[in-house]
Amino acid sequence: MPVRATKRGDERTPLSGAYDVLICGASFAGLTIARELQGSGKRVLLLDRYEIGERQTSACAAPTEWLVNLGLEASIVQSFAHLVMHRPAKTYRWKLPFTFSTFDYRHLCALLREQGDETEFETAKIEGRTGFTVHTDRGDVSAPLIVDAMGWRRTLSNAPDAIQPPNARLSRGLEVHPPATGEDLELWLDKKYVPRGYGWAFPAGDEVRIGLGSFDPRKHVKKETVELTRDLGLEPNEYQGNWIPHELRDATEDGIFFVGDSAGHCLPLSAEGIRTAFYFGLCAGREIRMALEGRQSREQALERYDAFSEETRWKFRWMLRTQTWVGRCNHLPLLDTVLDAMSSQKLIEWSFTHYFKIADPAYALEGSRPAPTHELTPA
Numbered sequence: 001m002p003v004r005a006t007k008r009g010d011e012r013t014p015l016s017g018a019y020d021v022l023i024c025g026a027s028f029a030g031l032t033i034a035r036e037l038q039g040s041g042k043r044v045l046l047l048d049r050y051e052i053g054e055r056q057t058s059a060c061a062a063p064t065e066w067l068v069n070l071g072l073e074a075s076i077v078q079s080f081a082h083l084v085m086h087r088p089a090k091t092y093r094w095k096l097p098f099t100f101s102t103f104d105y106r107h108l109c110a111l112l113r114e115q116g117d118e119t120e121f122e123t124a125k126i127e128g129r130t131g132f133t134v135h136t137d138r139g140d141v142s143a144p145l146i147v148d149a150m151g152w153r154r155t156l157s158n159a160p161d162a163i164q165p166p167n168a169r170l171s172r173g174l175e176v177h178p179p180a181t182g183e184d185l186e187l188w189l190d191k192k193y194v195p196r197g198y199g200w201a202f203p204a205g206d207e208v209r210i211g212l213g214s215f216d217p218r219k220h221v222k223k224e225t226v227e228l229t230r231d232l233g234l235e236p237n238e239y240q241g242n243w244i245p246h247e248l249r250d251a252t253e254d255g256i257f258f259v260g261d262s263a264g265h266c267l268p269l270s271a272e273g274i275r276t277a278f279y280f281g282l283c284a285g286r287e288i289r290m291a292l293e294g295r296q297s298r299e300q301a302l303e304r305y306d307a308f309s310e311e312t313r314w315k316f317r318w319m320l321r322t323q324t325w326v327g328r329c330n331h332l333p334l335l336d337t338v339l340d341a342m343s344s345q346k347l348i349e350w351s352f353t354h355y356f357k358i359a360d361p362a363y364a365l366e367g368s369r370p371a372p373t374h375e376l377t378p379a
Contacts, residue, residue, distance in 0.1 A: 015138035025149030028277035029260030034116030036285025053109035064099040069364035075108035080185040102204035169247035175211030176236040196327035251309035269323040279359035
């Protein structure tokens with residue numbers, strides 16, 4: 001687990017200035033955007049409350065192809081070709097049409113940072129925004145292009161209807177990292193651990209990342225996380241928890257780009273938010289770069305990015321419907337019947353390939369996408 005390294009006290013000197021781009025949040029989405037702005041010749045500032053790579057908040061697993069296509073394969077710790085699904089009465093072992101890999105968070109962030117190292121970086125607690133000025137605990141900074149990639153809190157939103165937990169469109173997750181080894185990527189759909197949600201165990205070299213996610217944000221899962229860990233013959237340690245958005249939100253608001261969890265770019269049911277952060281981060285970065293280069297206006301960049309996000313809305317809705325159904329049927333034999341039917345290799349390949357394509361890693365190898373077919377707002 002990363003050691004806290006954020007500057008404190010006298011090291012937190014005043015911060016001010018005008019930039020061409022402000023990226024608020026220096027994890028998967030923010031670092032990906034900075035990568036896309038490399039070589040632009042513009043002043044880009046990346047802000048985060050923590051040092052880069054300091055604060056891991058997820059199980060850190062993603063399709064291997066995403067990591068390879070982004071040049072991040074050196075961070076891979078372990079790869080898996082199968083998914084093991086545990087139900088109370090039966091265990092399923094499915095061969096996937098692609099591989100997943102667990103990775104080292106600090107190493108991956110360092111690699112992404114190297115790809116965008118022309119971007120300036122400062123640690124600061126971001127407190128809000130007035131227009132195109134961002135307020136931090138070290139002072140105010142401004143830019144005509146601003147990104148909120150800070151997570152589910154959607155800090156830079158000034159909308160009056162922001163919903164906070166536990167009455168939010170969020171799932172609750174908790175994870176521990178006991179020292180151990182394993183060979184399989186494992187999931188549990190078992191009401192013994194969580195009535196509406198699932199458990200996981202993701203091996204990563206000399207540790208196993210074990211946790212529970214509840215689709216109901218009111219359901220606390222610490223006791224059950226301990227139970228699952230001990231059922232696997234391990235002792236819980238190094239607790240980390242987070243809220244996980246499970247509904248897509250607007251990708252732009254009041255001239256601001258929202259990317260990753262702040263836009264709800266986290267797949268319902270699976271709670272996969274890393275590859276979607278890469279995917280939408282690439283798009284936002286490319287659109288912002290086109291604006292910096294004078295190939296489109298800020299308004300057109302916002303419109304194109306918002307359209308890109310909206311193109312996936314129906315897919316997120318179907319995933320959310322599936323999440324709702326699984327949550328309701330977790331205790332019923334009907335779910336076993338469905339899983340039995342899904343165990344055909346042809347159906348596994350069909351369903352997981354469609355799931356995989358929701359945020360296709362091939363996008364990392366492409367340039368800016370073609371102009372949308374609808375008419376843009378005039379520059």
